[in-house]
Amino acid sequence: MDKRKINYKLYPSQSQSERLLESLRLHQQLYNAALQERIDCYRKTGKSISYNDQQASLTQIRADHPEYKAIPVYITRMTLRRLDKAFKAFFERVKKGQAPGFPRFRSLSRFSSFEMCGGSGWAFIPEANGKHGRLSINGIGRIKARGKARTLGKVKTSQVIHKHGQWFLSVTVECEPVRACKGQKACGFDWGVEYLGTVTHENGEHYAIENPRYYRDSKESLLPMQQAVSRKKRGSNRWKRACKVLTQARAKVARQRHHDHHQLSHDLAKEYTLFATEKLTIRNMTRTAKGTLDKPGKMVKQKSGLNREILDTAPAKLLAMIHYKVEETGGEFVEIPTRKAKPSQRCPACWEVVKKTLSERTHQCDCGCTMPRDAASGLVAIKWALGLGGNSPNAGHSAKPLLSVA
Ligand SMILES: [Zn+2]
Numbered sequence: 454m455d456k457r458k459i460n461y462k463l464y465p466s467q468s469q470s471e472r473l474l475e476s477l478r479l480h481q482q483l484y485n486a487a488l489q490e491r492i493d494c495y496r497k498t499g500k501s502i503s504y505n506d507q508q509a510s511l512t513q514i515r516a517d518h519p520e521y522k523a524i525p526v527y528i529t530r531m532t533l534r535r536l537d538k539a540f541k542a543f544f545e546r547v548k549k550g551q552a553p554g555f556p557r558f559r560s561l562s563r564f565s566s567f568e569m570c571g572g573s574g575w576a577f578i579p580e581a582n583g584k585h586g587r588l589s590i591n592g593i594g595r596i597k598a599r600g601k602a603r604t605l606g607k608v609k610t611s612q613v614i615h616k617h618g619q620w621f622l623s624v625t626v627e628c629e630p631v632r633a634c635k636g637q638k639a640c641g642f643d644w645g646v647e648y649l650g651t652v653t654h655e656n657g658e659h660y661a662i663e664n665p666r667y668y669r670d671s672k673e674s675l676l677p678m679q680q681a682v683s684r685k686k687r688g689s690n691r692w693k694r695a696c697k698v699l700t701q702a703r704a705k706v707a708r709q710r711h712h713d714h715h716q717l718s719h720d721l722a723k724e725y726t727l728f729a730t731e732k733l734t735i736r737n738m739t740r741t742a743k744g745t746l747d748k749p750g751k752m753v754k755q756k757s758g759l760n761r762e763i764l765d766t767a768p769a770k771l772l773a774m775i776h777y778k779v780e781e782t783g784g785e786f787v788e789i790p791t792r793k794a795k796p797s798q799r800c801p802a803c804w805e806v807v808k809k810t811l812s813e814r815t816h817q818c819d820c821g822c823t824m825p826r827d828a829a830s831g832l833v834a835i836k837w838a839l840g841l842g843g844n845s846p847n848a849g850h851s852a853k854p855l856l857s858v859a
Contacts, residue, residue, distance in 0.1 A: 454627045456609070461600030463588065463613070463620035470620065472593045476524055477615055480532045481564040483514070483521070487536050488556060504537040523592040525574020532567060570610040577608050577624055588622055598622055604630040617701055634782035639727035639839065641831030643796070644768060653831030657824060662717070667709035678702055714771045722778035729838035731796055732788040733769055787838035794837045801832035
């Protein structure tokens with residue numbers, strides 16, 4: 454059984470929203486009180502207090518503070534568990550000889566979520582097609598949720614998150630994802646800078662994937678917002694307002710990127726049973742304005758800050774999505790060892806290493822093979838993955854069956 458996280462946006466009514474905030478505040482206070490109890494107990498007795506002890510005192514808290522009775526007991530236990538986890542992680546790191554920070558008291562602004570798991574008192578019921586659903590919490594009511602599950606499964610835990618004045622639900626489900634792959638093709642993929650990347654087929658056909666629109670748009674829209682922040686006096690009200698605008702715009706870019714990645718990885722997984730690409734390293738995954746070593750960018754200085762923000766974490770996340778989606782169809786995701794395979798330097802036809810300078814955008818070999826650099830690199834990746842490298846160092850490399858679609 455696999456676990457998947459599905460994110461929904463919640464649409465509570467005004468009064469539900471107030472009750473959610475009140476719940477969040479109670480969870481925050483419970484968290485801090487439980488932390489205080491652990492500290493006091495240790496001071497007085499020299500012993501640490503366990504989750505089970507604290508769970509027992511929950512009964513007392515609920516008796517003394519009737520407002521806690523409004524929250525289902527299972528849900529309050531999750532907050533105690535969260536503190537317990539924080540302590541376990543702390544001691545784990547101490548054991549390893551690291552110097553972790555002691556679990557901290559949290560202000561309401563640093564306490565943005567509560568979790569729900571098993572038990573009773575809450576339920577999330579997705580609609581039959583996996584699109585949207587309803588979250589019910591005792592004491593708060595039924596709240597509309599919008600979002601889409603790619604794979605339906607058994608709801609295990611969920612987290613209610615308050616972010617930028619809006620409410621979200623992150624549901625963890627257990628499922629057995631299976632999806633169909635229509636195509637029977639292999640492809641090689643290579644990152645680009647001015648565009649997202651190039652997909653190459655076995656026969657050398659290739660096409661570029663454009664940088665998604667949010668990327669082009671956000672370049673223009675984020676820059677003035679960043680400038681607005683830096684022009685204002687740090688800590689001033691105007692500065693705070695400008696920061697808020699920037700934060701929200703960044704969050705939007707992140708959401709768009711996430712959505713785009715799902716779409717793109719879905720499309721690729723539907724089409725290809727074998728997806729081969731260079732193994733990501735720090736050097737080739739940092740798609741800053743400098744570009745990769747092979748593909749230097751233009752206007753480096755002007756773009757670097759912005760690009761870093763938009764792109765830095767993107768390649769790894771996109772590849773991870775492609776990886777699991779390709780495998781869900783029964784296909785194969787192959788990472789090519791860059792140093793051994795040298796995809797950007799090798800000729801896909803005769804397999805000789807043909808040194809290219811950074812600015813050479815075309816692969817041209819004495820054997821007569823001429824093609825765009827990125828396509829050549831993708832073709833080397835496919836051949837490597839399939840063990841078709843001729844007299845290559847990879848000769849005899851046993852490629853797993855290409856068409857392993859169930
Ligand atoms: Zn050649």
